[in-house]
Amino acid sequence: MITHPNAKINLGLHILNKRPDGYHNIETVFYPIGLCDRLEIISSENCQDYCFSSSGISLATSDPEDNLVLRAYRLLQAEHALPPVEISLLKQIPSGAGLGGGSSDAAFTLRMLNELFDLGLSLDELEVQAARLGADCPFFLRNRPIYAEGKGDIFSEIEVSLRGYYLLLVKPSIHISTPEAYSLVKPRPALHPLREAIQSPVENWKDKIRNDFEEALFDRYPEISHIKQQLYELGARYASMSGSGSSVFGIFDHEPQTSACFDQCFVSGGLLP
DSSP: OEEOOEEEEEEEEEEEEEOTTSOEEEEEEEEEEEEEOEEEEEEOSSOSSEEEEEEESOOSOSOGGGSHHHHHHHHHHTTSOOOOEEEEEEEOSOSSSSSOHHHHHHHHHHHHHHHHTTOOOOHHHHHHHHHTTOTTTTHHHHOSOEEEEETTTEEEEOOOOOTTOEEEEEEOSOOOOHHHHHHHOOOOOOSSOHHHHTTSOGGGHHHHOOBTTHHHHHHHOHHHHHHHHHHHHTTOSEEEEOTTSSOEEEEESSOOOOTTTTTTSEEEEEEOO
């Protein structure tokens, strides 16, 4: 079985306050995009447990057992009699980018194993398992625009569509871990509640929707700030860092001409779904 785990961007990310449990209350909108990995899982008689191979962009960890794909496999293996499998992952979503690539791989792994071995798990049951792997993992089981609050793990429906717009995604050679990003951020109330602000025209988002990680991370990594400015100079209606970075995206109403603006960066673009 082959599938294509996709990335996401964050439309706004407001970090509201710190919780007693050490986490932060946030609000954001997860929006799926077309940048994908390629994941294949098949039953195997050649492996005692699992055989795992990866290619493409380097993984965030060199230890397979730390990879979210294998952690998802182990999670279901502990509760179900899974046979040995061969897993092949072609990474095209960069890590440390705020795009949720690892979480997407994990969520798609859960769904594939459920289908491949007829485990009979419902979507709700899969979401419970996915939440054990990461706050944003359950989103990739739904894979449609979702408003998230709490730790980013409380989901509700929201009507927002960027169909017909173009996305330009730029990832510099900077890896930002989520703990690093949160260690620098200063929580504050949202000037404009995200649920309301995102209903305004895209060209108005610049003044209403922010990513609260940007202020501190732009000071530490000026290159990221420069990329955002370049996207606006290219004509973006809205530009923002995604998640805790370091990728930055621009939303355009036309196909942007990037020329050689981002020579040293990973660049992806295309129409938004």
